[in-house]
Structure formats: structure tokens, C-alpha cells
Amino acid sequence: MRPQKVLDKDILIGLTKVFRSKGYEGASLKELAEATGLKKASLYHRFPNGKKEMAEAVFAHVGKWVDHNVFEALLDERFTPKERIKNGLNEIRTLYDHGNEVCIFRALSMQTGLELFEKQVNSGMNQWINVFNEVGLALGFSTADSQKKAVQVLIEIQGSLIVSKGLGDISVFEKTLQNIEIKYING
Amino acid sequence: MRPQKVLDKDILIGLTKVFRSKGYEGASLKELAEATGLKKASLYHRFPNGKKEMAEAVFAHVGKWVDHNVFEALLDERFTPKERIKNGLNEIRTLYDHGNEVCIFRALSMQTGLELFEKQVNSGMNQWINVFNEVGLALGFSTADSQKKAVQVLIEIQGSLIVSKGLGDISVFEKTLQNIEIKYING
DNA sequence: GTCTATAGCTAGATAGAC
DNA sequence: GTCTATCTAGCTATAGAC
Known part of the structure; x- marks a missing residue:
């Protein structure tokens, strides 16, 4: 077994970067190889099913990150529900680099x-909704209200990312996160 | 001058359909030609600058539609501001086929x-914001409040289209339009 | 595991007959 | 204006040396 030149983790970082900015069709094997520091044929050694498998790996990788960071923060019972909202929204800020990054799931x-x-x-969207719904219930919202607010969170995050990018103004994203925080913390 | 086999209008309909579902990179000249009923070389006769020019034409065409329908309804002084909101939102329902169609500007x-x-x-996004802002002012909202609401409309329309598509549930889009209507009509 | 080299194909775009 | 035929470049993917 010859040692790997590039760690799996670093390959995923390179792949994510390219897929995020170019989308699935727009990302070429050439670019993907250059971004990872491997040659095309070596990428195929790591991902025998090619581009599709690379995209799947990125999906899984980002999904895990969201689980471990966003969802865990929102469900961490060592904190009060209000604190969890604050912490979860902070992870979301990081995930989207304060509004500079597009949603990789959408891009792919x-x-x-x-x-x-x-x-x-x-299933990813349903997870987001379920997690925010859970925090809403912990804050004492009614079943219907909590569910409605959770869907609204998803709408506003996705929408504000698009508008931020379209207007070239990431303050739109930041203000949206602040509004979400207010809506959860002030009832 | 030999007669055109396919009308400009019908070519645009075909191009729009393909670009909308496949995106710019994902749409191939082969598909674009098939969707319009012309051969590739004939498409190049109509659009000498190729794919890019075709996408530009679609942009302009949809932009005009929005001007003539959405914006005109929202600014039509023969109606009260509240009626204009209702009428404008109805045009938006049509534009996105009740949540079934993605935003062509985003796709492209x-x-x-x-x-x-x-x-x-x-500039398109700024137009949307300006038009909704104007209606908000006509409804008596403060300058700051009207502007904020106008940006929020854009966020919620774009976000709800994404969430509708992701969840496979167009009621998300419809509920969002109803919420917008309520926010404008009840203050 | 990584590489060079290349196969096999389809993309966008053009030439020229009609 | 529309077509068939074709060009070139780039794509995804593979073969096989090291």
C-alpha cells in the first residue's frame, strides 16, 4: 500500500470548493483534479464511479458537518433553547461564510x-425543519406555530442567500439571521 | 427573404423551457435546437453569437414579461394599492406556475x-424591490419599513420557490404569497 | 497510489449546398 | 432561412507504466 499523496479530507475540501462555485455540470474533471492536487486518473482511483461519486461524497461530507455543528448546537440540552438558537445560527453563519457562499446542496x-x-x-430539508421545530416546541410554541416558523426559517435562509448574492450585499443575509433570532427569542 | 419556419416568439418559448430546466451549462445546443424545432445551424443563423445570445434573448423576453405583467399590475394607478398587491401577486403565481417553475434568472x-x-x-432584483417599495409607500408605510418589506418579499419568493421544489410541495409557495398579501394589506 | 497518454465521445460552432 | 456535413476543443473515463 503506497501512501496517499492527499488526505481524503483535503480532497473533499477541494471538490466542495469547485462544485460550490461551478455546480455539477459546470465543474470539469480538470478543475476538480487541480483543486485537489491530484491528477485526473488519481481522482478516479479514489472515486471509481467518477464525478457522480465525487459529488455524492461532498454531499455526505457537508451533511455530516451540518449534523455535527448546526443540528448539534440546536439540540444541545446543556443550553437553554434561546442559547441554542443563538449558537445554531452562528454555525449557519459559518456554513455560508456570512452570506458569501451559496448552498452546496442547491448548487449540486x-x-x-x-x-x-x-x-x-x-430529506435534508426535512431535517432542518424538524430540528428547528424541536427548538420551537422547547420554547413553548404551539405545534402548528413551531412547524410554520421552522419552514419559514428555511425559506428565509435560502432566500436571503440568493438575494445577498444577487444584490452583492451580504448584510441581507446577516439581517435575516438576526430577524430569525428575534422571532425565536421574543416569541 | 425566405420565410421563417419558426416564429421568434416560439423559439424563445422553446429556449426558455430548456434553460429553465437544465441551466446554462446543462442546456446543450442539441436540446435547444430540438426544443425550438430548428436545426443547430439554423439556430446559429438566428443567434449568431450562439448559446450566450440565446440566453440573453431569454433574459430579455422574460424581463419584458415581468415588466408588462407583474410590475404594471403593481403600479397600475387605476387600482387601489391593496388591489395592486393582489393583482401583482397573481401575476407572480403565473410567472412561477404556482411554484412549479424555478426562477429563470437564477437558473441562468x-x-x-x-x-x-x-x-x-x-438590476432585476433592484427593480423588484423598487416596485414593491413604491406600493408600500402608497399604502402609507414609512420609508424604512417599506424598503425592508420590499426586500423581504424578494427573499420569501425566492426562498419559497426553493423550499417548494426541495420538499416537492408547492403549497409552501402559495402560503408564502398569501403571507405577503396579508403583510401588505393588514399593515 | 499516482502518473502520462489516450480512447471515445459530445460539446459549441462553421462551411457551404439548396 | 434552413439544412447536412464537418471542424476543433473540451469533456468523462480508461489503460497501463512505475
Whole structure:
């Protein structure tokens, strides 16, 4: 067994960067190879099913990050529900680099026609909603109100990322996060 | 002058359909030709600058539609501001086919790296904000409040389209439009 | 595991007949 | 104005040396 030139973790970072900025179709094997520091053929050694498998790995990697950071912060019972909201929103700030980064799930799933991604986006969105719903219930919101607010969080995060990018003004994203915090903390 | 086999209007419909579902990179000349009923070379006769020019034409075409329908409804002084909101939101329902269609500007501008589209998205978004701002002022909102609400409209429309598509549930889009209506009509 | 080299294909775009 | 045929460049993916 010859040693790996580049760590799996670092490959994923390079792949994520390219897929995020170019999308699935727009990302070429050439760029993906350059971003990881490996040659094309070596990338195929790591991902025998090619580009699709690379995108899947990025999906899984970011999904785990969200689990371990965003969701864990929102559900961490060592903190009060209000503190959890603050902490969770801070992780979201990091995830999207304060509004500078697009949502990688959107970048990868849009217009690929790959069913797998559709399913993963669907279950990912439901997870976000369930987690925010849980915090809402812990804050004493009614079942219906908590569910509604949770969906609204998702809408506003995704929408504000788009508008921030379109206007070239990341303060839109920041203000949206602050509004979400207020809505959860002031009832 | 030999007669055109396909009308400009119908070509634009075909191009729009493909770009909307596949994005700029994902749309191939082959598909674009098939969707319009012309052969590739004939498409190049109509759009000498190729794919980029086709996308620009779609941009302009949809932009005009929005001007003539959404914006005109929102600014039509024959109606009260509240009626204008209702009418404008109805045009938006049509534009996005009740949440079934993605935003063509987003589909075309994302991850293409084409500056032209970035500029057009930027000015397009500013137009949306200005028009909603104007209606807000007509309704008696303060300058700051009207501006804030106008940005929020854009965020919620874009976000709800994404969430609707991700969850496979267009009621998310419909509920968002109803919330916008309530926010404008009840103060 | 990583590399060079290349296969096989499809992309966007053009030439020229009609 | 539309077409068939074709060009070149780039793509994804593989073969095989090291």
C-alpha cells in the first residue's frame, strides 16, 4: 500500500470548493483534479464511479458537518433553547461564510436531473425543519406555530442567500439571521 | 427573404423551457435546437453569437414579461394599492406556475461565470424591490419599513420557490404569497 | 497510489449546398 | 432561412507504466 499523496479530507475540501462555485455540470474533471492536487486518473482511483461519486461524497461530507455543528448546537440540552438558537445560527453563519457562499446542496442538485440528489435535498430539508421545530416546541410554541416558523426559517435562509448574492450585499443575509433570532427569542 | 419556419416568439418559448430546466451549462445546443424545432445551424443563423445570445434573448423576453405583467399590475394607478398587491401577486403565481417553475434568472445566472447575467440579475432584483417599495409607500408605510418589506418579499419568493421544489410541495409557495398579501394589506 | 497518454465521445460552432 | 456535413476543443473515463 503506497501512501496517499492527499488526505481524503483535503480532497473533499477541494471538490466542495469547485462544485460550490461551478455546480455539477459546470465543474470539469480538470478543475476538480487541480483543486485537489491530484491528477485526473488519481481522482478516479479514489472515486471509481467518477464525478457522480465525487459529488455524492461532498454531499455526505457537508451533511455530516451540518449534523455535527448546526443540528448539534440546536439540540444541545446543556443550553437553554434561546442559547441554542443563538449558537445554531452562528454555525449557519459559518456554513455560508456570512452570506458569501451559496448552498452546496442547491448548487449540486439544481438541474442535474440526478434523482439521488433530489432525495437527499428532500430529506435534508426535512431535517432542518424538524430540528428547528424541536427548538420551537422547547420554547413553548404551539405545534402548528413551531412547524410554520421552522419552514419559514428555511425559506428565509435560502432566500436571503440568493438575494445577498444577487444584490452583492451580504448584510441581507446577516439581517435575516438576526430577524430569525428575534422571532425565536421574543416569541 | 425566405420565410421563417419558426416564429421568434416560439423559439424563445422553446429556449426558455430548456434553460429553465437544465441551466446554462446543462442546456446543450442539441436540446435547444430540438426544443425550438430548428436545426443547430439554423439556430446559429438566428443567434449568431450562439448559446450566450440565446440566453440573453431569454433574459430579455422574460424581463419584458415581468415588466408588462407583474410590475404594471403593481403600479397600475387605476387600482387601489391593496388591489395592486393582489393583482401583482397573481401575476407572480403565473410567472412561477404556482411554484412549479424555478426562477429563470437564477437558473441562468448561477455558476455560469458570465458577468452580463450577474449585472442583469442585480438590476432585476433592484427593480423588484423598487416596485414593491413604491406600493408600500402608497399604502402609507414609512420609508424604512417599506424598503425592508420590499426586500423581504424578494427573499420569501425566492426562498419559497426553493423550499417548494426541495420538499416537492408547492403549497409552501402559495402560503408564502398569501403571507405577503396579508403583510401588505393588514399593515 | 499516482502518473502520462489516450480512447471515445459530445460539446459549441462553421462551411457551404439548396 | 434552413439544412447536412464537418471542424476543433473540451469533456468523462480508461489503460497501463512505475
